[in-house]
Amino acid sequence: MIEVANISKRFFDHQVISNISVLFERGKTNLIIGQSGSGKTVLMKCLVGLLQIDEGEIFYDERPLTKMGFTERKQLRQEIGMLFQGSALFDSMTVEENVMFPLSMFTEMPIEAQRERANFCLKRVNLTNSNKLFPSELSGGMKKRVAIARAISPQPKYLFCDEPNSGLDPKNSIVIDNLIREITQEYQITTVINTHDMNSVIEIGDKIAFIYNGKLWWEGDHDDILITENKEINDFIYSTKLMQKIKHLTTKS
């Protein structure tokens, strides 16, 4: 469980995050949604400590992030898996080496055990027979899967995904979304996902936090969001013709 308490983040005079408090539960896919530029990535980077927050606190199962010393923070980092928007695979390493990397760095596992674990994770994301390929030889969807495999290989307690299906076609998006959700439930991970994809919102939104103008504007789940009266969230959901049509049809029936 991750508890976010009154956090704010500013770049010079640009207030990107203002006083956000929210709770992300274990075993659930928690979504942060909002338009491009609304501060989702900044919020996520604050959560994991890649950016320093100006105010507030983040509790990882009661452990306050900003009070952690060097070694505690390093310990926490090893419990965190993160999926970056552009996958961020290491170009100079093969698929297998990418997935083995966190293990080789932080465990005393013999190389064979590392390879076995990597293969297990790659199989879990349905990616076999690509072990010796380099990231430049993979499609967008395959890169995301490798990135997921790399994130879960050290068995994290917390998983962060920044726009996991950006740049993917709708079918692959659903595959990736479902994969993240299955992994979250299977290993009881606390998962936080940034997205602006309505499909994901409806498919995997166990808990949804809507960010607007750097503030937490609305909270709920994938059922609540379709019936809310909140204007900004309706503007966000029904910004596409497709969604408007769906709304029209559902209100008629």
Next chain:
Amino acid sequence: MQLLYHIGRYFILLRQVLRRPEKASIYRKQIFLEINNIGLDSLGIVIIISIFMGAVVAIQTAYNIDSPLVPRYTVGFTTRQSLVLEFSPTIISLILAGKVGSRIASEIGTMRVTEQIDALEIMGINPAGYLILPKIVAAMLINPIIITISMFVGLFGGWIACAGGQSVTPDTYVFGIQSYFKAFEVFYALIKTVVFAFIITSVAGYQGYYTEGGALEVGKASTKAVVHASILIILFNLILTQLLLS
């Protein structure tokens, strides 16, 4: 102001680079990899340039001493002095600043803009140490060897020039390169080389590490790495020469 900011941030980065490595065996592996990338990959161009420069220095010296009062072996002596004191340690380091510096800055810069550095950090790795330290160590180990090779190859280039010309016989040339030899001069050259190796890799690492933006900025970072490293090499060349030779 801008300069102070960069100097401050450079030293902060260096402190991060020198933090205790997470796992020694991984760093060792990286150092060997970098010795290959930084050193052995540059050997070809260094050899070509050194042969030609050695030959040119020998020919020019021979051309300049047409007085019968100056002994012919001076050609060998002068070629050796030019190569050992200045050409091999300084000029070759400047060439390496171009080749190795741009490579390091663009490699690390690309990792920055594609969030690979964030990915390392999130795993609990010290990205500055992991990415930059092996490069610094590798260059400080391999560059003295490259520069020594450059000296020998340059002297050989001079020998070829003498063998191909009429004014100095190869034997006189060889006698020249052996005369008035001071081991300290080689030591001076290697000290310079090691300092320059540190400058090249740490400045390029700095430029790459703080890249912000995209592909365009990676290109800019790599240009800056070469320019700044070159200027620092010239500056430290003067300082070290003043300290060690005067």
